[in-house]
Amino acid sequence: MPVLTRLIPSPVVVDISRGAMDDLAGLLADQRISASGKLAMAISNGSGRALREKLAPLLPDADWYCVEDGSIDSAVRLADAIKGKRYDAVVGLGGGKIIDVAKYAAARVGVPMVSVATNLSHDGICSPVSTLDNDNGRGSYGVPSPIAMVIDLDVIRDAPARFVRSGIGDAISNISAIADWELSHRHTGEQVDGLAAAMARTAGEAVLRHPGSVVDDEFLIVLAESLVLTGIAMSISGDTRPASGACHEISHAFDLLHPARSALHGEQVGLGAAFAMHLRGAREESGLFAEALRRHGLPVLPEEIGFTPEEFVGAVRYAPQTRPGRFTILEHLDLSTDQIRDAYADYAKTIRS
16 A cells, blocks of 8 residues: 655754754754854844844854845845855844744745744744735745744743733634634635644644743743744645634734734734634633633733724724635625624623623
8 A cells, every 4th residue: 555645844953942042053053954154144133133242153154134124125135135145044033024034035045044033923933924014015925934943942031021922822813713714614615734724723722721821931832832833834734824814814904904003913813813713603712712812911802902992893894805815704704894893892791701
């Protein structure tokens, strides 16, 4: 009988530990990613400078590039700067914006990318997608997944707690996204990749049900692993479906309708996921989401991130336009503005009780 298997795109190495960043050069050499130490290091103009001072003596053959922002223009500028210099890898050292810029630039010049995350704000740290600002707002660009993932728990602890908590919302939202994927399978025949769904759902459940908090190393490890697994799940499926459903459509709507006021990605998708579960009639699960979000200091109502209920209703109404062709509970119900307003009033009443 023939043995049928498939290759799963995933990092060669994932190091989540205290002090992991200090041995970056050794890790890349041991894994044959960069024996020469010839690296293009992408950092921010802010916190990246302190990390450069710390790591530069340990990476004497690396060149350092400051990234201005998380835009497609910055990604192209970085690619142009490193083109033709024969680097072993591009290292994105920072938060989600820096890593997304580095992923895009590395893909553009055809070299591997190493993700060194300094916070855990969302699952982009290990995903095959770069989310970058452009002239039309924000776009998602397919890129190869990072060849290596390094998460230093000592550095994560120094990040603003709000950014770390944001990753909790993103991880938990996987469960709602998988429910949307399965809904689409039932109603449109869209194929569900069982392995990708299993990995994304397991990652979300691990964070949802963990009793710890962002002050515990054990919880930070579970959160980091969940974000990495989510990125791999997206690589397996070939798109963002395992981690993006109505929850992300609502978040994208906030970003597009209120670009100057939008909250952190994980804050918005966590709230969107709790509401989406309510819409599909999964009241117990919606309550469990809200309980976990509250316990970690994340918003469960739009007022908690500076939006009025009416603005939330408007975002939900607009949300399906952000991902044409994607089928979620929002497209399935196709609610009018008044129906969304009534559903939100019921959700808010349930959450407050």
